[in-house]
Amino acid sequence: MKQFKWAIDWMGKYKIRLVIAMALNIIGVFLMTMEPYIFSDIVDNILMPQRFERLLPMLGLTLLVGLAFSACRYFTNILAQQASENAVMRLKGALFRKLMTLTVDYYRENKAGDIINKCTGDIEVINHVLCFVIPKIAEFVLMLTVAIIVFMRISWQYTLILLCVTPFTALAANKLGKKLHPAFKKVRKQLSNLNAVVAENIAGNRVVKAFVREDYEMKKFSEENLAFKDRNVDAAMIWLRYGPILDSLASLITVINLTVGSILVIKGAITLGQLTLFLTFAWTLNEPLLMLGMLINDIQRFHASMEKVQELYYMDVNITDPEEDKSPETVNGRLDLEHVTLEYGSVKALDDVTMHIAPGQTVGIMGATGSGKTTIVNVIDRFADVSSGSVMIDGVDVRSWSLKKLRQSVAVTMQDVFLFSDTVESNIAYGVPETDMENVLSAATVADADEFISANPDKYDMIVGERGTGLSGGQKQRVSLARAIAKRAPVLILDDTTSAVDMDTEKYIQKQLAAMPRKSTTIIIAQRVSSIMHADRIYIMDKGRIIEEGSHRELMQKKGYYYKICMLQNGLSEEGGED
């Protein structure tokens, strides 16, 4: 019940349409019951006595009633669907907004295909319940009430005999619901698995082809595909097992009606006319009972989907806005990390990291694979919150900044370049959608992307594939860099941004960055010495700790890790000079 209310609440101001739809539905039911009366009147009072002058007006009345009924039916459907589509649209929008607040942790644990399903397939199930099942239930409740009232007024004893069947119906219906619920949960789960396998296959198509694993993938898919089929059949079989019981019980009512009714007529307890009335109204009793199984089916499916939707909607967000935004009016870009530690379980991703970066300074970070370089980016831009210590921009802890302000003030290029399937222009202007073309062009020029973009016939209107497919690794990185530069943010973080870019281009980009009018505080994370050697200060990380720091010159003199890497990369022996 709670779940129904929750779903209906999403209709918002359209809720009134559902109410009107239900009202029209009730009127429709009444109009429908009027028809037999009118026609029996025509037969008994017009045709039999041959008083044809009343025929046309009566037929006119029939048509009017019919028209009204058709209109009721039509608008019931339309209004209910409008209300329901509105609810569904708002709910989908709300889930999308929720998804935008969830952090990397959520996306790590939940497969994309599964999340998509919550926002599409599951919601369609809810849609069906809102626009079809709920009005139907209302209609049936009404029909049953009308039937019981009519029957009671004729003979309450007789009605009680008929109602003897209902406890059995209720029992069977309850059992069906209980059995269906877990079955639909399994269907739902298997759909997730199927979705995940297909989504992964599509995303990994390059690897699949490179390793000629089409057959293997086919096998993996077939397992899930067949299991999905089986789970669906399982659920249907439950309903096919209980459906006949419900149907038989419903037909029992008709039989009782007919036999007991006839006997009562013979005994003189009721009149023949009353029996005909019973039989005429039998469908108002039968129809709801015959449809009961189907409705239970839909409702159980609804509950299974609703659980998934609500789970997402009420998911805890672990990174949220502060109660009060303490960010400064204008941001200078001073960046301080004070004894920052970040623990994932027992593993310290960052261990007592301290860095002080003055506005406009450039800092380089280097270190082994998995040493925590990217984690530093994450704690600055609040993709993860520190376990202890603090990260401050302009002296204010980033956790006291509004997320929006913080992320507008920090521009990041991520190691995994993700471009959207959109034009290059929209991709570069991603962080500043209102910006002018001039800014896009100048950002692309700084990132040395202008040349290859302009070489394409569509220029800046060229559409890139999802994740940037169709561009080379270096091109993707440069578009991603341009996207970060276009933000003109006081803090700029380049995480492995030029690893796929050749050195000449890299040098050009470095010059362009240095020549930018308002220099951002810049952090460059890289494996290549050439990327960071010009930085004001270089930090070397290992296992979450800073193990060396200083300028290029200082670190070279120190002859530690950095020195060794420099020698290696330039093909020089550690004693200096070419080997």
Place this chain on the structure above:
Amino acid sequence: MARNKYNIDEELDAPFNWPQFKRSLVYVKKYRKQIAAMFALAILASVLALFSPRIQALIIDDMIPGGTDYITKIILLGAGYFLINIANVFINRRKGVISVTTSQKMTADMRTDVYAHLQKLGFDYYDSRPHGKILTRVINYVNNVSDFLTNGLVNAILAMLSLVIILIFMLSLSPKMTLVVLAGLPFFILYVILTKPMQRRYRQKAANKQSNVTAYLSENINGAKVTQAFAREDMNSGIFDSLLNENRIYKLKAAYVAHGMYPIAAMLMRVVKCAIYVAAVYFFRDDFIKDGVVQIGAITAMVSYSNQFWAPIMQIGNIYNQLMDAMSYLERIFQVLDEPVSVDDKEGAQELPTIKGDVRFNNVLFEYEKGIPVIKNVSFSVKAGESIALVGPTGAGKSTIVNLISRFYNVTGGTVTIDGHDLQGVTLESLRRQMGVMQQDTFIFSGTVMDNIRYGRLDATDEECINAAKAVHADDFIKDMENGYETETKQRGEGLSAGQRQLISFARTLLSDPRILILDEATSCVDTNTERLVQEGISALLKGRTSFIVAHRLSTIRNCDRIFYVNGGVIAEEGSHDELMAKKGLYYNLYTSQIREFMSEGA
């Protein structure tokens, strides 16, 4: 190639046509036995159902007037009535079982076909449309059609059959009155014909908009971190809202037309009913008023036939709505199945025998888009066992050259040969099985670290997998992970650093024991120290294998036998490190500028 993005509808030119529909019957034909059984059961149920009103009439008209003597007979008849109903319930159950299993099997068949075809499609297909759109076709669209193909078809045939039977009954009773009943039909057909283009347009639009919604959603899930980093949440939510709204508008438009079908039919049915009375009283008086007595029986019979005639018509109208819906999905499914396979085995393709490793490019020309050559008449010859480094500016064509060796794309001109076999003439399976390709975008599957390495050779033992990991120096960090090799990997390797993902992919590639190894930026995110250890680790493994290495870090390149400097789609320079240094050309500049700068900065 024309790429598609989230807010561009993938328009379909093919109009609704019967060939399209007939094509879907391929799936039906496979289950014709089941469909026939469903049909037979449905007819049986209809015949049985005819008895119920007869029994009811018998009791009311004949038994009740007979008084108390007939009570036992009434009970017996009642029992008979109940038995018939029960029989019907079980016939319907049987039909339901067949229908469910058949439609589910059909769904599975169709999905398998779509998926199998997707496996054959090349990079170009995946690169030119959002992945969410492909996913929707495999999952949602297929789910939507199977019920129509089983129940919808059976019910449609059944409805038509009952139409014919009732028509015969009506004609036998009164041909004139039959015409009155039929007079309503043209109006209904007119409504269907007039609304068909609208129905179709709206449903197609709705399906397109739906696919846009899924595409945008899917992309935003995958790029959520970027969106957050660029504080674009509000704007994207707004875009998503407008996509949802477009979808809603067309769904509702389609509904406005579709929901009209039933009321219109019901209304026509009533008009016809009234017309029967009017006709009986005013026009066909002679037939229906005999000897001054109105033939009530004949009139009511005609009315009830008319009702029975219109019931299947309404049902057909309903099925027609479903058909329109199903067609908008079926078209999309067939569109995938019709997608030409760009890279496929040629007719009479031969198995490529075990590769020695001689690779030759003869005047190779390659264009992604017509008229824009990416590789311009490149020729080179690499001997078995040689290691080749490809260097040069981004976008120069390095990745394209190595992609042509695995025939991920077909050359536009010229030939690529391995051991003298033209790649166009060999089977893809035999070629790619012997190649080890590590592409720029590493991809980690969900599963365990071990599963991911084993992907390179499915029958490899744990030990072999671990040895491969050791060779690329991934063993250390893998062992440090929570469950070592059995640590679960999340989709796309979330939670692993980029360098770690590269090392796992590298181990996977090595495990496949390739004759030709292609490393496209295999270690670009790996630190130099580890990279050196990797180089040492794999040097023994690389002996005797031809390898192509695309890289920017000089330390990676230096030790290769030969270096190709690729620029603007041609090989501008080639030779060993020493030769190219002596030449003092492009490579020399690239190399020395770095060293020079580095020396001047410090040390």
